[in-house]
Amino acid sequence: MRSLFLILKSYQVLLLFLFLEGLSLALVLQNNYYQNAVFYNSANTYVGSVLETSSSVESYFGLASVNKQLSLENQRLHGELEALKQQVFRENKKIRLDSAFLNQYEFAVARVVNNTTHRSKNYITINKGFKDGIRPGMGVIGPSGIIGKVKDCSAHYSSVISLLHTDLIVSAVIQKNDAIGRIQWNGKSYSTAKLLEISNHLNIKKGDTVLTSGYNKTFPPNTMIGTIQKLSTKSQTYYDIDVLLSTSFNQLTYVYVVKNQLEQEQEILETDSLTLRP
Amino acid sequence: MNQQVAFITFSLSFVIHLLIQIFFIHHLELFGLAFCFLYINFILTLPLDANRNVVLLSAFGLGLLLDGFYDTLGIHAFACVLIAYLRSFTIGLIGSKTEITELAIRNTGLSWFVTYSFVLILIHHLVIFFFQQFNFEMFLHTLLRVIASSLFTLITVILVQYLLYSNTKNAR
Numbered sequence: 001m002r003s004l005f006l007i008l009k010s011y012q013v014l015l016l017f018l019f020l021e022g023l024s025l026a027l028v029l030q031n032n033y034y035q036n037a038v039f040y041n042s043a044n045t046y047v048g049s050v051l052e053t054s055s056s057v058e059s060y061f062g063l064a065s066v067n068k069q070l071s072l073e074n075q076r077l078h079g080e081l082e083a084l085k086q087q088v089f090r091e092n093k094k095i096r097l098d099s100a101f102l103n104q105y106e107f108a109v110a111r112v113v114n115n116t117t118h119r120s121k122n123y124i125t126i127n128k129g130f131k132d133g134i135r136p137g138m139g140v141i142g143p144s145g146i147i148g149k150v151k152d153c154s155a156h157y158s159s160v161i162s163l164l165h166t167d168l169i170v171s172a173v174i175q176k177n178d179a180i181g182r183i184q185w186n187g188k189s190y191s192t193a194k195l196l197e198i199s200n201h202l203n204i205k206k207g208d209t210v211l212t213s214g215y216n217k218t219f220p221p222n223t224m225i226g227t228i229q230k231l232s233t234k235s236q237t238y239y240d241i242d243v244l245l246s247t248s249f250n251q252l253t254y255v256y257v258v259k260n261q262l263e264q265e266q267e268i269l270e271t272d273s274l275t276l277r278p
Numbered sequence: 279m280n281q282q283v284a285f286i287t288f289s290l291s292f293v294i295h296l297l298i299q300i301f302f303i304h305h306l307e308l309f310g311l312a313f314c315f316l317y318i319n320f321i322l323t324l325p326l327d328a329n330r331n332v333v334l335l336s337a338f339g340l341g342l343l344l345d346g347f348y349d350t351l352g353i354h355a356f357a358c359v360l361i362a363y364l365r366s367f368t369i370g371l372i373g374s375k376t377e378i379t380e381l382a383i384r385n386t387g388l389s390w391f392v393t394y395s396f397v398l399i400l401i402h403h404l405v406i407f408f409f410q411q412f413n414f415e416m417f418l419h420t421l422l423r424v425i426a427s428s429l430f431t432l433i434t435v436i437l438v439q440y441l442l443y444s445n446t447k448n449a450r
Contacts (some may be wrong), residue, residue, distance in 0.1 A: 011335070012331065013330045013331060013363075016331055016334050016335075017359065017363045019336055020334055020335075020338045020355070020359045021356060021359055021360065023338075023352075023355075024338070024341070024342075024352040024353075024355040024356035024359060025352065025356060026352070027345075027351045027352030027355070028351065028353055028356065028409065029352075030351075030352075047346040050300065050347075051347065054300070054301055055306070114347075116348075116349075117310075118307055118310055118313065119410050120410060120411050120416075123349045123412065159349065185418060187309075187411075188416075188419070190310075204290035263434060
């Protein structure tokens with residue numbers, strides 16, 4: 001027994017080393033497999049508040065550009081509102097939409113307190129959390145397009161999987177001809193993503209607009225994603241398309257979290273029909 | 279008394295490296311390629327006679343704290359513990375004609391210190407970037423990032439050496 005202790009003591013440093021490396025590795029693996037089992041990341045209350053302090057100092061220097069961005073968005077929204085008013089007026093005020101659909105999406109404003117663009121798996125931290133009704137799985141959009149999907153929430157902060165994350169896939173549609181594909185980032189430039197699964201017999205051109213499709217529960221349909229920047233026909237069946245993202249991910253300040261009020265209803269229906277299938 | 283001084287320097291160094299990394303260097307990047315992880319200067323410059331268990335544990339703690347800010351749970355901790363463990367082997371491998379008493383340029387000379395730091399920085403960055411990638415797609419791109427970032431970190435580590443230590447040499 002005594003010799004065992006002596007052996008253990010002589011290898012003490014090595015054993016501690018192996019133990020700590022094992023522990024780190026376990027954390028890495030757990031973080032990769034169980035997305036929601038994570039309690040310690042930038043959405044953590046303490047980490048979040050430090051990040052917020054640091055970003056609130058930085059945000060003073062960006063006030064001018066934030067103002068400009070917000071006023072541009074206001075202008076665009078005014079335009080859309082006017083157009084809709086005109087349309088309703090012309091249609092004899094007879095339209096009665098189901099109020100459940102009218103209020104399907106609710107938006108919560110949040111400020112970005114941390115953001116990266118240089119990794120292959122990027123996350124954004126925002127200053128709204130559980131207490132503001134944010135839940136994992138909700139979509140996040142910005143003034144000029146989609147941004148990501150909520151991964152974890154603490155009481156006051158949430159960590160968001162950025163569109164610049166190689167695992168995030170978003171169903172997309174080309175506005176011109178309703179061709180459905182999916183958007184996925186390839187880990188290279190923060191201004192472009194790949195649009196996959198668009199058959200190469202379709203007639204598309206550089207500059208065509210890419211929007212979110214109606215086939216997802218996270219984002220409202222027809223939210224801007226970007227425009228086609230480059231396309232080539234390398235493979236036999238599909239185009240190889242680069243989409244220039246409309247959001248500049250290195251300058252995020254304010255974002256909107258999308259709460260889809262009907263998501264649960266849709267989900268229940270879909271899982272029910274799956275289980276009922278013979 | 280001496281031990282108390284050593285302990286205070288050690289704790290201060292830990293906190294300062296952590297704060298500087300979080301508040302000033304966190305978002306620093308050059309050309310989207312090079313990133314700076316100056317905080318490992320803490321591990322590089324720990325005293326030679328420090329208890330190796332303490333070195334390992336403090337490296338683990340520092341790495342884990344930073345993981346929270348980088349959203350990379352476990353990766354920085356892993357890399358830090360690895361270089362903390364390999365530190366003494368690296369010193370032995372490089373060897374030296376004169377005896378090394380302090381891990382600073384004023385004691386070891388520039389070329390020895392550059393070799394020593396670069397080896398450990400390179401190991402640390404290789405682990406960080408390839409763990410984040412988690413596959414070997416874009417191998418060359420990641421390798422380029424590792425090398426660019428290693429040089430960036432190395433330059434800042436050397437700058438810190440000259441800023442903090444060079445004057446005290448003349449003063450003493």
